Amino acid sequence: MVGLKDVAALAGVSTATVSRVINATSPVNVETRDVVEKAIRDLNYRPNRAAQMLKMQTSQTIGVVVNRFDSPYFGAILEGVDQALRGVGFKTIAEASNETEKGQIDALASLSARQCESFVVHADAVQEDKLVELLQHYPTAVVVNREVPGYETRCVKLDNIRAGEKAAEHLLQMGHTDIATVTGPLHLNEIRDRHTGFTSTLEKHGHALNPDLIYRGNLSPSGGYSAVNELLDANTSATAVFFHNDMMAAGGMQACYERGVHVPQDLSFIGFDDLDFAQFMNPPLTTVRQPMREIGAAAGQLAHALLGPDFDASATLRPFKADVIERASVLNKTIKN
Amino acid sequence: MVGLKDVAALAGVSTATVSRVINATSPVNVETRDVVEKAIRDLNYRPNRAAQMLKMQTSQTIGVVVNRFDSPYFGAILEGVDQALRGVGFKTIAEASNETEKGQIDALASLSARQCESFVVHADAVQEDKLVELLQHYPTAVVVNREVPGYETRCVKLDNIRAGEKAAEHLLQMGHTDIATVTGPLHLNEIRDRHTGFTSTLEKHGHALNPDLIYRGNLSPSGGYSAVNELLDANTSATAVFFHNDMMAAGGMQACYERGVHVPQDLSFIGFDDLDFAQFMNPPLTTVRQPMREIGAAAGQLAHALLGPDFDASATLRPFKADVIERASVLNKTIKN
DNA sequence: CTGTTAGCGCATTCAC
């Protein structure tokens, strides 16, 4: 390993001088600087970050914990965080948590041991009290897509209740009153919130959701597939179904193809997320768009802002809004003829 | 920051002893060990990785450079690398390169400065001579999905030529002889290889590709969309088109919907990659599957193996094979009736 | 402007 002292030796100066030219931390004679720079190039010297971190007690990096890497959802968050931080000279490093509580806590610890100064963590699997502990323990951590009571200023998330409401409103507006839904695991509070928003506005409009028409999905295609098969087997009068994510909607659509039921003529679909492929489905999927990239970027900015003493919490409170993206998977029954 | 010495002080022992109980590096009296462990817990002590790295000159982590995080392609690679390494106690850290030569080189340097011991790098934008330099400079780096002459043992990739051949064979086998293709940027050698394999087998079978039917795409939906529009405008007799990735196939399909041309009745589609959504398109997309997760895992293993002195290069030479996944987007003209 | 020095937190000899 080539170190500062090797450069110093070659350049015939002290390590301090080399350090100075590298970090431009104080003026250096032009000639000596040139000599040093040449030595650096010749030796292909790279500062040892471990030593820098140890010395400076800082790393200019923020760590993000995601459930897994191969997911459009987490990919977008990561990309958002990275974009936001790149601008302020920070690095992003990510670790996958395996979707378990232990994995999420361990990943945070691991990132912390790596001297990350700040964190954005997706902690959907950790118990709330444990999460509060974590938030206390890591004062610069921000959690994405979950709200922790007492720590609202350190959460950046979608307004899932409102998002659920919008899904319901859209369906209602298109003339549907007999509606089914395929949720996700109800222990996730983003799912609960969406469900709450959805059911409450249906109720409010006098079309309360039939409990038999609530299917519990697994957030992957298979869940949508089997839910739709059950729904179709049950021979209900439902004309539309709200899926808590696009993956399940895709699975559900496949079930429809196989059974020859047409979307949206026979059954309308509204998804959630607006993943890339939603627009390429046939029919293109109407869905509730969740701005994951923006959420990631906001989380990154917040995590960075938390580092400064001049942190203004007030500006970060508003949750993100979802929007329904109208495409062609829900039938407009109001112009039925 | 709570350090070794704080623990030592609380436990009434020396830092050496604390270090010993943490790393189980030499026997410690049972009682003292208990005392130390309690102190560690009470103080919530975490070893400082920066210091460990500095001292031990090792980090047990491998760095991977991807173009971007929000891509199913890179997500799968990352996931594969991570899975392979998790098993051997290594950590994975990733950095995004922005798809530029400079970005890719810088990312590698940045990861190296972080004391990553090994690397897997997607370096599609760097010039070959520069890449050779890099490979020399970072003797433990492995490159994915690109072959560098002289460094074949450190490349893990798909056999793109064979993959292109398979695409052609499938189309031929289904009775298509009048074929178009939408490639990607031809400066990428994976694209060139696929194209070579594709055109050569078409030629070999006496159905050489009409140069007018070669469209240069951008690997994203828009590229497929405009290519198909051009193709349709040109009013050719082509009955099938090979897209160099699924994204472009999706864009192309959209163009078809809009113009009322039916896939596969009017025009057959074969894609490349087998992204998640391919099966959910309508019709489900026939495509050439590229096992990215496996490629990532193999790259991770190679990167790790490179660290050991007992490295056997011979086992890692065979490139990965692609397979065509038959779904419903190519018409079987041989049973036309 | 430049050199000398002292740690950052830790693992590891070497004595005991």
Add this chain to the structure above:
DNA sequence: GTGAATGCGCTAACAG
């Protein structure tokens, strides 16, 4: 079985 001392590569006083 345990403690004292050393140095990994670097930056930041402090002198000159």
